[in-house]
Amino acid sequence: MxxxxxxxxxxxxxxxxxxxxxxxxxxxxxxxxxxxxxxxxxxxxxxxxxxxxxxxxxxxxxxxxxxxxxxxxxxxxxxxxxxxxxxxxxxxxxxxxxxxxxxxxxxxxxxxxxxxxxxxxxxxxxxxxxxxxxxxxxxxxxxxxxxxTSLMNNILHFDDVSGILTCQSGCILENLSLYLEERGHIMPLDLGAKGSCQIGGNVATNAGGLRLLRYGSLHGTVLGLEVVLADGRVLDCLSTLRKDNTGYDLKQLFIGSEGTLGVITAVSILCPQKPKSINVVFLGCETFEQLLKTFQLSRRMLGEILSAYEFLDSECLNLLKTHLKLHNPISDCPFYIVIETQGSDPNHDEEKLHNFLEQAMTSSLVVDGTVATEEGKIKALWSMRERITEALRHDGFTYKYDISLPVERIYQLVTDMRQHLGGRAKSVVGYGHVGDGNLHLNITSPAKNPTLLAAIEPFVYEWTAKFQGSISAEHGLGLKKRNYIHYSKSSQAVALMGTIKAMLDPNGILNPYKTLPDNLK
Amino acid sequence: MxxxxxxxxxxxxxxxxxxxxxxxxxxxxxxxxxxxxxxxxxxxxxxxxxxxxxxxxxxxxxxxxxxxxxxxxxxxxxxxxxxxxxxxxxxxxxxxxxxxxxxxxxxxxxxxxxxxxxxxxxxxxxxxxxxxxxxxxxxxxxxxxxxxTSLMNNILHFDDVSGILTCQSGCILENLSLYLEERGHIMPLDLGAKGSCQIGGNVATNAGGLRLLRYGSLHGTVLGLEVVLADGRVLDCLSTLRKDNTGYDLKQLFIGSEGTLGVITAVSILCPQKPKSINVVFLGCETFEQLLKTFQLSRRMLGEILSAYEFLDSECLNLLKTHLKLHNPISDCPFYIVIETQGSDPNHDEEKLHNFLEQAMTSSLVVDGTVATEEGKIKALWSMRERITEALRHDGFTYKYDISLPVERIYQLVTDMRQHLGGRAKSVVGYGHVGDGNLHLNITSPAKNPTLLAAIEPFVYEWTAKFQGSISAEHGLGLKKRNYIHYSKSSQAVALMGTIKAMLDPNGILNPYKTLPDNLK
Ligand SMILES: Cc1cc2nc3c(=O)[nH]c(=O)nc-3n(C[C@H](O)[C@H](O)[C@H](O)COP(=O)(O)OP(=O)(O)OC[C@H]3O[C@@H](n4cnc5c(N)ncnc54)[C@H](O)[C@@H]3O)c2cc1C
Ligand SMILES: Cc1cc2nc3c(=O)[nH]c(=O)nc-3n(C[C@H](O)[C@H](O)[C@H](O)COP(=O)(O)OP(=O)(O)OC[C@H]3O[C@@H](n4cnc5c(N)ncnc54)[C@H](O)[C@@H]3O)c2cc1C
Missing domain, CATH: 3.30.43.10 (Uridine Diphospho-n-acetylenolpyruvylglucosamine Reductase, domain 2)
Known part of the structure; x- marks a missing residue:
């Protein structure tokens, strides 16, 4: 955030x-x-x-x-x-x-x-x-x-037996979260923008956020949508059922369509139980391979309580130290991990964490680490991950990439980029959501630098495309990235998107110039 | 099964x-x-x-x-x-x-x-x-x-860091399960038909099955599809990424489209960790309201380890006793619950179960119960739920309905049906997946009985439609239910399905006479 x-x-x-x-x-x-x-x-x-x-x-x-x-x-x-x-x-x-x-x-x-x-x-x-x-x-x-949709902000129904919430699309995410927390539930997604973003916008962008590793994408948690089509027809797919296999699942089309196929007016969504216990661990690894092995171990030993597995490299930590005077809570390492657990029993969660940490240490996967169970320390540890962009801003002009890759490739892009750029960049750092295969690659320069940019792009997109990655892991394409879609989608797929757009909005009145590339058709 | x-x-x-x-x-x-x-x-x-x-x-x-x-x-x-x-x-x-x-x-x-x-x-x-x-x-x-697709049965890739499996569509579900279990993972779905059904068929029908409560629907767990369209074009959406927001999520269209929009040739899917511990409990309740309250309690206290919450009514149990000579492991009650937990730590799971049971008993939500932790007893308890259809078969000719409803309505349909039919039916029983809002309503008669059928239908469909239920929770529409789609989908939605069909298969060569109603257009 x-x-x-x-x-x-x-x-x-x-x-x-x-x-x-x-x-x-x-x-x-x-x-x-x-x-x-x-x-x-x-x-x-x-x-x-x-x-x-x-x-x-x-x-x-x-x-x-x-x-x-x-x-x-x-x-x-x-x-x-x-x-x-x-x-x-x-x-x-x-x-x-x-x-x-x-x-x-x-x-x-x-x-x-x-x-x-x-x-x-x-x-x-x-x-x-x-x-x-x-x-x-x-x-x-x-x-x-x-x-x-700001005035369409009514909660229509909440069923606390099934955890299914139905509301108008203009409800602000944080308001929904507060409403649910009072009723022992949470939203299946959480974003830095929660104080302003609306559930309709979240659905329209298929927002990822901080809970995706645990609760999955909106394609799984959104149960129903009501959508007004370009010509004013109301498409009622506002099911509040977990299971419904009567015909094609039309609502899916609108999840992530960024307002180009219809206006979402209401949403029903499956909301998980509120966790009773939260723990955060900060660990150090010698190699990225060990970091990945630790991820496997955490999935095995923390199992159902694992809720986040994030990483940063030592260059990130150096920036945190230099620019924000943050203190490394453990000894210096090439890689750091932030793990969060959420569970229904504090004692069990702590014990699982303890066993996992012991195993990770004795098998030398991690070389140092610290655990936080109370709020203040949890926040401090999270800030090692959350304040990286702030640190980057102090480092210089930053070129940012939000890339999704097969998890084993994540860090290779950083290494390759470093090698490719040689001495041309000030810093080349990597951090992100290991658990989701989502890398934040950031490159700084003392000032805006066209030569450096020309060295980064299209290299970064071509590299991503070579390994079937996504050039937009969670933010969508909108106006800015619409013409880069071909790096992540086949031309057949892009053509079909155009056909779908033409089918649902033949006059193209909905959010023109967005999501689809200019050269379509 | x-x-x-x-x-x-x-x-x-x-x-x-x-x-x-x-x-x-x-x-x-x-x-x-x-x-x-x-x-x-x-x-x-x-x-x-x-x-x-x-x-x-x-x-x-x-x-x-x-x-x-x-x-x-x-x-x-x-x-x-x-x-x-x-x-x-x-x-x-x-x-x-x-x-x-x-x-x-x-x-x-x-x-x-x-x-x-x-x-x-x-x-x-x-x-x-x-x-x-x-x-x-x-x-x-x-x-x-x-x-x-039976000969398209190659596993293409498995990434045991991310748990992402990619395979041809003809792989048999059970073979995939065995392959994964050796690698510490499980498929996110499990069906009675697993020995024969194929992952492509599962995706084409959006199969639900026994693990949906825990791992969600295929719309969330399927990460990529390769599909051949009616005209032979290959649509490559075989992403193996957890996050990708570049354009519309086309693969979703084919999940649950029952072979009418394209032939699925390959699938990539996110596979959970294999649980280390499994427990099953059999409980008795006085009222359905208490059964729902117990569901809420179980979600709260079992939280992340709850993997199934099934129910049967006393009429089901009578049939099990009468026709299969099964023994009620607890005292006689109006309603019974089968709960399953899956977790990564046997001690923790047992402790959670113990605490939950104590709470459920002391607050008089449940009146009796028994727990199984070893395989033989687990199977015996599960058979109280799984053998109901077998018992029904012995009871007479059975009219079966697989209905999805808002969870608080589930049993009301059974009660209303009983009242509606009066003495005309031999048995009217209800059981199913409370956790998924999925009711199996079954009505028996000494022999096939057109008058009885006329009393059941369209009553059951109208009732379901009145409460925004689904007339096909998980099996799809195929040939048999295609003309009943209007009970669960708005005419706008059905019309749009027709438009999508015409867009992707203009000559209608793919699986004709299926899924969409005859009166379309
Ligand atoms: C501080 C911050 C943190 C963020 N963190 C994350 C994050 O962690 N993960 C992530 O995925 N994203 C993140 N985002 C970006 C994310 O896309 C948005 O925050 C959010 O999902 C958009 O919701 P919104 O209501 O603001 O939509 P808007 O910004 O208003 O709109 C976004 C798009 O959706 C369309 N749209 C909006 N509402 C509707 C509707 N009702 N019907 C049809 N189309 C509609 C718009 O036309 C537009 O194309 C972040 C943004 C900020 C500023
Ligand atoms: C004993 C038993 C238990 C079952 N349990 C459950 C259950 O718990 N939950 C549940 O949801 N369902 C259940 N089912 C029904 C379920 O739909 C199927 O078992 C399974 O999902 C179908 O897979 P299949 O490979 O056999 O597909 P098929 O039966 O061969 O085909 C089913 C449909 O999908 C289409 N299709 C198949 N393969 C492809 C492909 N590659 N591309 C495009 N279209 C394709 C076909 O044209 C057809 O319309 C059960 C069935 C049986 C017999």
């Missing part, structure tokens, strides 16, 4: 510097910071890939349209530019649209009427949840109408 | 009686037993619903076609009627096709060539795995070519 927060600050700073210069506010609607996850925006042959394509020939909002919206949503049709500002700019302050209308429906019927109207009047629509997305998907590119 | 086996015997017997009489073997290709899950085949106004629609105008296989297939698959193009027999008849012996060609490809490329050829020659194709499906989906209705 801290990681994301500091990343936010970094973006914000760089965008503030650049905004006025590159894109005067009166100019056509989109700007980028030159942040590292934007591929060579001004630095190389691929410079156009992130730039949005020209505005498509959608209609522009007329007074007549506004009259319709105001009649439908009195007081909830926003046209005041000041009020619209925060809906036009993304959380990272890296992308800015120029929408002149923000609609705030409260009911599915209202969403349906809005879309039916927009579809028949050729008006483009940008569905928006908490606007915390990291790939420029949540804000308009040009003058798309912003359809916000 | 026993349940399914005895159900099989029952079907087999009834169909043997009826086969010659109703459908001489030389006649057009399809016959039904008058089993209870076939809705009133000859008994009422809905009598045509299960009957297949007329043969669609597909081409008939010619000598030229056979020459093509024999060149492509020498020795693996089967036309001998004796060898074809078992591919034309389903496991329940309730449906029979009259295909004259069985193709047994070994590679994805061969499947691709077959489909490309069939699609361009307007030849219908029936994908077939282990042929254990229970809804008539796995065998041809008329003369569709049977495409069997």
């Amino acid at each position: 801290l990681e994301q927060l500091s990343s936010h600050l970094q973006w914000w700073e760089s965008s503030r510097v650049l905004r006025g210069r590159l894109y005067p506010l009166s100019s056509p609607s989109v700007f980028f910071s030159t942040h590292r996850t934007l591929h060579a925006a001004n630095d190389g042959p691929k410079s156009l890939s992130d730039t949005p394509p020209p505005r498509r020939p959608f209609s522009r909002v007329t007074e007549e349209d506004l009259t319709f919206f105001r009649t439908l949503l009195p007081d909830r049709t926003i046209t005041d530019p000041d009020l619209l500002e925060s809906s036009n700019v993304d959380w990272l302050k890296s992308v800015k649209g120029s929408s002149e209308v923000l609609l705030r429906p409260q009911t599915t019927e209202e969403v349906s009427q809005i879309l039916r109207y927009c579809n028949s009047h050729n008006l483009a629509v940008n569905p928006q949840g908490g606007n915390t997305g990291l790939v420029g998907g949540s804000v308009p590119v040009y003058d798309e109408i912003v359809l916000s | 026993l349940e399914q086996l005895s159900s099989h015997l029952q079907w087999w017997e009834s169909s043997r009686v009826l086969r010659g009489r109703l459908y001489p073997l030389s006649s057009p290709s399809v016959f039904f037993s008058t089993h209870r899950t076939l809705h009133a085949a000859n008994d009422g106004p809905k009598s045509l619903s299960d009957t297949p629609p007329p043969r669609r105008p597909f081409s008939r296989v010619t000598e030229e076609d056979l020459t093509f297939f024999r060149t492509l698959l020498p020795d693996r193009t089967i036309t001998d009627p004796d060898l074809l027999e078992s591919s034309n008849v389903d496991w329940l012996k309730s449906v029979k096709g009259s295909s004259e060609v069985l193709l047994r490809p070994q590679t994805t490329e061969e499947v691709s060539q077959i489909l490309r050829y069939c699609n361009s020659h307007n030849l219908a194709v029936n994908p077939q795995g282990g042929n254990t499906g229970l809804v008539g989906g796995s065998v041809p209705v008329y003369d569709e070519i049977v495409l069997s």
Whole structure:
């Protein structure tokens, strides 16, 4: 969470510097910071890939349209530019649209009427949840109408026998968590953005987050969706059943579709029991191979209580020491592990941990370690993992990659990148979710460095593609990564996505310029 | 498992009686037993619903076609009627096709060539795995070519760090289980049919089974699929990543699509650790409300080790006593619970169980109970749940319903049905997977009884629909239930399924007459 927060600050700073210069506010609607996850925006042959394509020939909002919206949503049709500002700019302050209308429906019927109207009047629509997305998907590119779900925030039902929650899509994740915790349950997902992001946005981005290792992806935990299609038809797949094999599982199509196939208006989701006990361990390893062997051992010995298995390398730890004055709680090692357990019996969990640690130590898989069982120390240990991005920010300009790989390849990318870059980078560090095969590769430089960037890309994408990795493990493609989809998906698959888009949204009014590559068809 | 086996015997017997009489073997290709899950085949106004629609105008296989297939698959193009027999008849012996060609490809490329050829020659194709499906989906209705995946049985890769298995779709579930168990893992699903069913068939039917409560559905555990589309295009979504948010998750479309959208040729799947300890408890409750409260308690106190929560009512137990001479291991109660735990530490699991039982007893949620920790006694307790269908078979002709409902409604359907039927039925019993909200409602009669059936249906479907239940919790729709889809899915949803079918299989060659209702479009 801290990681994301500091990343936010970094973006914000760089965008503030650049905004006025590159894109005067009166100019056509989109700007980028030159942040590292934007591929060579001004630095190389691929410079156009992130730039949005020209505005498509959608209609522009007329007074007549506004009259319709105001009649439908009195007081909830926003046209005041000041009020619209925060809906036009993304959380990272890296992308800015120029929408002149923000609609705030409260009911599915209202969403349906809005879309039916927009579809028949050729008006483009940008569905928006908490606007915390990291790939420029949540804000308009040009003058798309912003359809916000923020007022659709009712909990519809909770069944504390089955743990199944049904709610409108605009419920904020943290509010759902609090509601459930009072009832002995937790949400199956947890993100740094929980205070702002909405369950609809989580589903639309298929958000991963901190509990995926334990509770799996939303494709498994989401039981039902209600979705309004581009033409206003309401697709009711709001099942609250764990098992239902009557026909195709349509809701799956909308999980991770980033607002391009329909507007999610309600969600039902399976919620696990709240754990009674939480423990965190910080360990050191000599090699990444031992770190992987320790992962296997932890899965075997911690079994059902393992809830997180994260890693960082010694370069990360050096940055934490240098820039944040954090203290290494154990002796210096090439690799560090953060393990979390969540269980229903504190004594059992501690005993399992103890046995696991003894085994890991005696078999020399880990060389040092420390355990935390109370909250303060748990937080301190977690900060060794969570504050890395903050440390990186102090190290210099950072090129960040969120890569998913077969777990045995994770660190090889870091090593290969180091070798490939030679002395050109200041730091090349690796950390991430070993348990999910999700690597955060970060490369710093004293300042923004086009030559360095050209050395990193497309090397990093090609490397990832070679090992069937994903170039976006959890954030989606949105506006920013849409043209890189081919590194992770076959052309047949991309073509089929285009066919599905055309089937569900033939006029292309829903979140245009996002998720699918420009060269489609 | 026993349940399914005895159900099989029952079907087999009834169909043997009826086969010659109703459908001489030389006649057009399809016959039904008058089993209870076939809705009133000859008994009422809905009598045509299960009957297949007329043969669609597909081409008939010619000598030229056979020459093509024999060149492509020498020795693996089967036309001998004796060898074809078992591919034309389903496991329940309730449906029979009259295909004259069985193709047994070994590679994805061969499947691709077959489909490309069939699609361009307007030849219908029936994908077939282990042929254990229970809804008539796995065998041809008329003369569709049977495409069997039985020879596509190679394990392609297993990563014992991440637990991710990749294999061809024809691998038999039990073989995969054995392979994994040697490597400290288990499959995330387990079915009575495991000795015959194939992973491709499991995915195509989105099979539930015994481990769903713990490990979730295949929509969460299947990480990748390779699918050959109707026109022979190979769709490679065979990701082996836990996280990948690059575009729409296309593989989800094929999970549960029953061979109507593509032929699954390879699967990658996330496999859990093998548990070190298993315990089973048999408990008695006074009311169903207490049984549900006990479920909540078990989720709270057994937490992460709970792997099954099944129930049966006293009528079931009476049948077990009367017909199978099974002994009630505890005192007589209105409701019984079977709980299973799986964990990584035998002592911890036993202690958790002990604490849970103490709490359940002292708070009078359960009135009696017994625990088994060694294999023989575990099996004996499980047989109280697993042998119910066998007992039902001895009780008379059985009308069976596999219904999914919000968990708090499960037993109400049984009570309401009892009241509704009054004295017309011999027994009305309920049992099933409380943990999954999956009820097995069974109604017996001394003999087949059209009046009784007319009293049960459509009452049972209407009741289920009223509470947003599913009329097919885990078996799919296939041929037999295709026309009942509207009880569980909105017409918008069904229409969209039709659009998806038309998109992926415009000529409708893949598994025609299955899954989607006849009145579509
Ligand atoms: C500090 C921070 C931490 C984060 N941590 C994680 C993390 O750990 N794991 C992770 O996976 N992601 C993470 N993210 C990114 C993640 O994608 C979002 O936080 C979240 O899932 C988006 O929800 P939202 O409501 O803010 O959606 P928005 O940002 O508003 O929208 C995101 C996308 O979904 C679409 N959308 C939103 N609502 C709907 C709807 N109702 N119907 C249809 N489409 C809709 C939008 O059009 C857009 O394309 C983080 C972001 C931040 C800022
Ligand atoms: C004794 C017994 C116990 C059972 N227990 C359970 C249970 O607990 N839970 C449960 O959910 N089900 C259960 N079933 C039914 C279940 O659907 C099947 O056992 C299994 O999932 C089907 O696998 P199969 O390989 O036999 O597929 P088949 O029966 O051959 O085919 C089933 C359907 O899938 C399609 N299909 C098969 N392979 C492919 C492929 N490679 N590509 C595309 N389509 C394909 C077929 O066309 C057909 O429509 C049981 C069945 C039996 C006989």
